[in-house]
Amino acid sequence: MTTTHRTFWQTPKAGNIARLTRQTERLSALPPDQVRIAVRAVGLNFADIFALTGLYSATPAGAFIPGLEFAGTVVEVGTDAAGFAPGDRVMGVTRFGGYTSVIDSEPDYLMPLPDGWDFAQGAAWPAQTLTAWYALTRLGVLQAGQRVLIHSAAGGVGLQAMKLARALGAEPVGTVGSAAKASWLGEQGFASVLVRERDFARQLQRQDLHFDLVLDAIGGRVQRASFAALKPMGRLVVFGAAEFTPTGLRPNYLKAAWRYLRRPRYDVMEMISSNRSVLAFNLIWLWEQQAEMRVLLAELNQVPLPPPHVGQRFSFDDAHAALELLRSGQSVGKVVLELDHGC
Ligand SMILES: NC(=O)c1ccc[n+]([C@@H]2O[C@H](COP(=O)([O-])OP(=O)(O)OC[C@H]3O[C@@H](n4cnc5c(N)ncnc54)[C@H](OP(=O)(O)O)[C@@H]3O)[C@@H](O)[C@H]2O)c1
Structure with missing residues (x-):
């Protein structure tokens, strides 16, 4: 698949993890203020379980794509979006919508992937x-x-x-x-x-x-x-x-x-x-407070930390198995979905 399409995991409504299904759609034109990323790894969060089962107050009403963080490669930059170029390796946060092969993001929610980190480590970090x-x-x-x-x-x-x-x-x-x-x-x-x-x-x-x-x-x-x-x-x-x-x-x-x-x-x-x-x-409320988020990220940059521990890597196809492991309470470190083609 090329970047003309994306594949993603979506649920028609919260309440049952079994409703999460994989879908494909044609991409629309990139909005001028956004950056398009071919996602190579998606970080799972316990909040995904609560969102999918309807126990998380911030869950969108109706259909939604779960997922709060990702890492990948920039494939296109909107005419009004600054700071990134095609080919850049990035990691980012999103208020839902992360379980996808291609994501459009405002530059403020993206960070360069540190040298030497793989995409799974990037998706495990923010x-x-x-x-x-x-x-x-x-x-x-x-x-x-x-x-x-x-x-x-x-x-x-x-x-x-x-x-x-x-x-x-x-x-x-x-x-x-x-x-x-x-x-x-x-x-x-x-x-x-x-x-x-x-x-x-x-x-x-x-x-x-x-x-x-x-x-x-x-x-x-x-x-x-x-x-x-x-x-x-x-x-x-x-x-x-x-x-x-x-x-x-x-x-x-x-x-x-x-x-x-x-x-x-x-x-x-x-x-x-x-x-x-x-x-x-x-x-999740920090999402609206971009200035505060930048301050926190700048502070974290001063703390010498190794890359996060990715305990379990699953193929993007195996989202249900990955969620099952996380829900079981047996996972160690971060559970990550990986995509090998990025689109
Ligand atoms: N408020 C926020 O902004 C925010 C942001 C991120 C995460 N969180 C919360 O922080 C916690 C950790 O998130 P995470 O994504 O890093 O998950 P995680 O810690 O990797 O996994 C959740 C852990 O919860 C423990 N647990 C305790 N009772 C459990 C039960 N009944 N069923 C399953 N697991 C149980 C398990 O570890 P042990 O049994 O070893 O304790 C399990 O591994 C979650 O509760 C999440 O909702 C909150």
Whole structure:
């Protein structure tokens, strides 16, 4: 296929991952303010699962193409778009629409792919690294020497957060759902990792562990126990709720409602007394704040980090298998779809 057409994964509406099907369409003319990219890799995010199952508030109504980040080669530049030329290797973010072989993007949402990185590493970088950085520095205000608890530390966001926390001179302590992930993290040089036990609160108490900062995207009992383990002046930063992950291709609404009713709630008066706080964010809103996004990216450029870890690479054809692995909670690092022809 040439760049006259594109192939993409689309769902007619949220609610069931099985509705996601592959389609092809003829490309229309490139808008003058945009850059056209032949996509070579698409980064998967846990938000894709929530969007496809209808559990993500930012999901578009009706039909949509999932996907928040990609990497590829510029094939055409609009007459009013500056900064890129055909042949440039780029990575970028998009507010949905990422599961596609060709994407048109405003230049502001593109970055050059660093030398020596492959496309999969580029597609693995923007969303998870920005999320980890925003949580650690903007809301978490992490300082050198502080101890930070990072849940799902072997995952996309978690692994970047572990690396960034260490680069900031802090002491990261990770948690994971399996011993296999803990030993993998050990091989990456992260020795302080807890395999979460069913009674996570007791596990923390037994080890007398206390934290200046907690990054949580699991929720429920794990989150409650984490808040209880904060030191005075400690911050809990919440940015997800993986405990709501459906065990099938569509949500069990009864289970979800039960979890929702039992979600942790925080009393601000108690927070004043104990001098601990809760903060939360959804980075998708940064989409509208391009100036702020540029500042965050410039800060990240100053942090010496290796390329992100791509744990599992799938062919673009195998999007369902890739989503299944991510949904299972067994993936390590980033899950990426690859296209070998780019169009
Ligand atoms: N608010 C935002 O702006 C924002 C941006 C990006 C990501 N996020 C959130 O951050 C989290 C991490 O995202 P990611 O894309 O990097 O995913 P990920 O961490 O690579 O994968 C999700 C992980 O969640 C853990 N998990 C806990 N309970 C689970 C369950 N019931 N089912 C499946 N997995 C479960 C698993 O790791 P362990 O079992 O090892 O803990 C799993 O590997 C997600 O919750 C996502 O929604 C939020």
